[in-house]
Amino acid sequence: MAKTQPKKRNANKNTNRKPQQSKAAAAEKNYPVQLGQIVELEITGLSHEGAGVGRYNGYTLFVPQALPTEVVKAKVVHAKRNFGFADLVEIVQAGAQRVAPPCPVYDRCGGCSLQHLAYSEQLVHKQQIVIDNLRRIGGFEIGEGGITVHPTLGMDNPWRYRNKAQVPIGEEEGGLVGGFYAEKSHDIIDIDECLIQHEANDEVVNAVKRIASKLGIQPYNEEAHTGLLRHVVSRVGAKTGERMVVLITTEDFIPQRDLLVEMIVQQVPGVKSIVQNINDRKTNVIFGDKTVTLWGNDVIYDYIGPIKFAISARSFYQVNPEQTEVLYGKTLEYAGLTGNESVIDAYCGIGTISLFLAQKAKYVYGVEIVPEAIEDAKRNAELNGFENVIFEVGAAESVMPRWKFEGVRADVIVVDPPRKGCDEALLTTILQMKPEKVVYVSCNPSTLARDLKVLAEAYEVVEVQPVDMFPNTGHVESVARLDFKIK
Structure with a gap:
């Protein structure tokens, strides 16, 4: 079978790597691998986090995106006494259960870890x-x-199932971006379409990014703790089609708020609720303590079986x-x-x-x-x-x-x-x-x-x-x- 090169990850993104060690530190501990070393190994299992598990000279290495039965080349990025972590460099021999991930940013986004594994095998793995x-x-x-x-x-169809999206907003090259974090980092991967999100959530997030950019609303800068718009949260009733837009901001005041609300109503079909949540703390927690309804209802409705549920901005409701x-x-x-x-x-x-x-x-x-x-x-x-x-x-x-x-x-x-x-x-x-x-x-x-x-x-x-x-x-x-x- 032809050798396969995995997609290169963005060099500026800290994706699935563990903290780097110096080569001298690894050598002093007499590990059987060196940092930066490229090894070839057979993958014999899958960890609970979805990483391939293989052994090199008896030493266990975890390799994200590798699958059982595969032979791969991997670069060692972190080592401990009994096991280490390596990045996939090349698939020498692909396994029969490997499939092509349909998501164009799969190799960079930290949202899904098993798209490269056939769905029937995902179910076996989870059991x-x-x-x-x-x-x-x-x-x-x-x-x-x-x-x-x-x-x-x-x-039957393991896609487009999530009824809630929580998307961080940032800035890149002067433009507004919103998507999901790269794995093990807070680098935002700008995404227009997420294949596990309900289509309505994509529409909401893209509309808010577009409208906020046009109105000059500043995104939040996590390092400097400046800017206004931190997150966009979208909720949709799968059975009712009702949509809620939640804007997470650093303060109460939103410039051109009425125009912002008017444009969201015009550009988001089925919207029933527009809510603002204020979170002024320097924290990774998404929601703050204060929530106000800017337009429409405080809740949207959905059904699970025959039972109707009212869903507010902060309600826990299975996704x-x-x-x-x-x-x-x-x-x-x-x-x-x-x-x-x-x-x-x-x-x-x-x-x-x-x-x-x-x-x-x-x-x-x-x-x-x-x-x-x-x-x-x-x-x-x-x-x-x-x-x-x-x-x-x-x-x-x-x-x-x-x-x-x-x-x-x-x-x-x-x-x-x-x-x-x-x-x-x-x-x-x-x-x-x-x-x-x-x-x-x-x-x-x-x-x-x-x-x-x-x-x-x-x-x-x-x-x-x-x-x-x-x-x-x-x-x-x-x-x-x-x-x-x-x-």
């Missing part, structure tokens, strides 16, 4: 990530006599609505509701899972530490006419014991924590409340495995269903079903 973590961290047996880990549920319906459907299946159960939904957010459960539960109790999310949850329950749902602000590990004291018996507890997993006190609370079932929705296989190991003291982990919420990236979501052990 294996879950299996590996359950074995290594949780100590679980997989397969016969252990946990069943089902094949990953993927999409892949098609796969969210799959994920929540599996959650509802694992809960095994008959209409007589009381369910607690910890980390309930704006009530998305709670309202799915309320369709078949007697009562659902949702708890969330973010007050604004609980207000959204209450509004969404009212919007859909659910009267069997109670939402409360607070830490789940504090609120749930009080509910128990007040007579609330949880037949099922559902948790959907952030990437860091469940608070240790919450796991203790679950073990003390002894629901018949626990359904764990996870966005991080490593913390899932860690928490299941704790819950396995009283629960049998029956099955885990990976769901591909983020095609062409290394991320995977999972739903785990736990049944109380009969003593």
